[in-house]
Amino acid sequence: MPFNSIFSWIIKKRIHQIELFKKYPFEVQRDVFNYLIQNAKDTEWGVKYGYNKIKSYKDFSKQVPLSDYPLLQPYIERMLKNEQNLLWNEDILWFAKSSGTTTGKSKFLPVSKSALEDCHYKGGKDLLSLYYNQLPDRKLYKGKHLIIGGSAEITNLDGDSYFGDLSAIILKNMPWWAEIRRTPSKEIALMSNWEEKIEKLAQTTKDEDIYILAGVPSWTLVLCNRVLEITGKKHLREVWPNLELFMHGGVSFDPYKEQFRKLIPFDDMNYVETYNASEGFFGIQDDFKIDELLLMLDYGIFFEFIPMSDFNGVDSKTVVPLEEVELGKNYALVISSNGGLWRYIIGDTIRFTSKSPYRFKITGRTKSFINAFGEELVVENAEVAMAAACQKTNAHISNYTAAPIFMENGEGGGHEWLIEFITLPDDLEAFTHILDGELKSVNSDYEAKRAGNLSLQMPRIQIASKGLFEAWLKKSDKLGGQHKIPRLNNDRILIDELLAMNLVEG
Structure with a gap:
């Protein structure tokens, strides 16, 4: 039997297990919860928070605090020095280096063998x-299969221990x-070196027989x-048939769909979204005909959710398990994992679109939004509006960011959008009006604040210089595949820095 047929037969056996967690989500999450508590009860963290006395989720939520990186950092710094059995009962030899996009502070997230394999x-x-x-x-x-990972530099610690981008650890x-x-x-x-890497990637793969591309859309386009x-070819199927x-x-x-259609102008090209972060693998587009992700419930991760309406970081009072989520509501994602992260707020926000099975859409980041005037604009709103404005004005973008224009001297506030176009819109004024109209249609708070131009004026578009x-x-x-420009900011720190560079370089 050809290898392709054997592989297909083996890999489809997993479908039965996926169907089980789709049918019995709470039972599967309960099994994961018990597995995590049992494995961590004798760790330093487990002893501190009385894991041996935890019999239910109610006990867990009362005894164990919400955490973020600063709270876990003292444990992780000791793990980097090869202390073990602190957060998880396996030796932790690998650490995924992850940094906030707007800060230079690096995080070193533990990656256990179970987290990597399971x-x-x-x-x-x-x-x-x-x-x-x-x-x-x-x-x-x-x-x-052409895998376009991030900057994959590895730095060795003691013995077999090292840290680097998650893509490097996986590789x-x-x-x-x-x-x-x-x-x-x-x-x-x-x-x-990302620039050198792109050139080497292009030169060495142009003659390969590529069936699959994998990577972040923006860098894959590059x-x-x-x-x-x-x-010198017109489209990718001439290179990789x-x-x-x-x-x-x-x-x-969404903002990149049309550009990929030009690169691969064929209806039989398939696109599948994944949600794989340094903290864990959370979701897969299980049906590529619908733009939603299936929450993967048996990966050794126990999920909780904080309604963004009540979000206050680790001091948030309202936290719910999977059983209590509501459709259409924006939640901050909280995980406990087989890598030793406990009730960890990862910084992403999601919105459930289905409960049978549990499917969702990523809506943004807990720190990536604009709410200077009560408009509660999230990344999901921005992406939908930007895609519509591009499509209706034949524009193509490579990147953008937005921030508030604060009220001064009796003038109303607004939003300033800095956009780097690959192809300029047919009419920039029309682009602006379409962007504004789409934001109104997907966000009633934005629409209310735009009424009569009282709180919010028409968006202001700035064109970014190339590169x-x-x-x-x-x-x-x-620079590299894992780093991204924050789409929305509730202050002007990033956009003012970019605008200063734009003026210098423009």
Whole structure:
């Protein structure tokens, strides 16, 4: 039997287990909860918070505090010095380095063997399982899989312990079934100079038989455009005739859809979104005909949710388990994981679109919003409006950010949008009006504040010089696949810095 058929048969066996957690979500989460408590009860954290006395979620929520990185940092710093059994009962040898986009502060998130195998790698297998389940005649393992990871520099600690981007940790420990078809070579994939890496990626993969692309949409576009530039081809199927799947994540795909359609102008090209963060693998687009993610409930992660209407960081009073979430409500995601993160607020916000099964959409970040005038604008609103404005004015963008214009001298406030266009809109004024109208249609609070131009004036659009956002990332030592420009900011720190650079470079 050909390897592709064997692989398809093996990987689809997982579908039965996925159907079980879709049918019995609470029971599966209860099993995960018990597994986590049992494994951590003799750790320093578990002893401190009385895990041996925890018999229910109610006990857990009363005894264990909400946490963020500053709260766990003292434990993690000791783990970096090879102290063990602090947060989890396995030796922690790997740490995913993650930094806030607007700050230079690095986080070192513990990655256990269980987290790597039963969460991150399991997510990769499940993505392919779900894909084969929808398209059983696929032959993905006949060709190569081009994985565009972030800056993958590894820094060794003591012995076998090291830290680096999650993509580097995944790459260094890649299971055989993924490694045999992965490209490029590890030497290129682990390069830390992003500009040089893109060039090497393009040069070494242009002659490969690529079936799958995987990466952040914005950086994947950079690579694909460079490949077309080198080869002189009009679209990617002229370079890679068997390309059929793009697995993407990290940022919303909406603003980039039209650009990918131009790169791959074929209806049989498939796009699947994933939600894989340094803290864990949380969601997969299990049906690529609908723009929603399935919450993956058996990856060794126990989920809780804070309504954003009551969000106050680790001091938040309202926290609910999966059973109590409501559709259409914006929640901050809280996880307890088999990597030793406990009631950890990861900083992302989601909104459930279905309870049978539990599907959701990523709406933004707990710190990425604009609410200077009570408009409660979130990233999801911005992405929908930006995509509509681009589509209706034939514009294409590479990046953008927005911030409030605060009321001064009796003048009303507003929002300032700094946008780097690949293709300028046919009419910038029309683009502005469409953006404004779409924001009104998806956000009633924004619509109310725009009424009569009293609180909010018409949005102000600033055009960014070519390469501005990339220059800022490079200046901030954040150039690479995992780093992203914050879409929305409730202050003007970032946008004023970018505008100053724009004036200098423009």
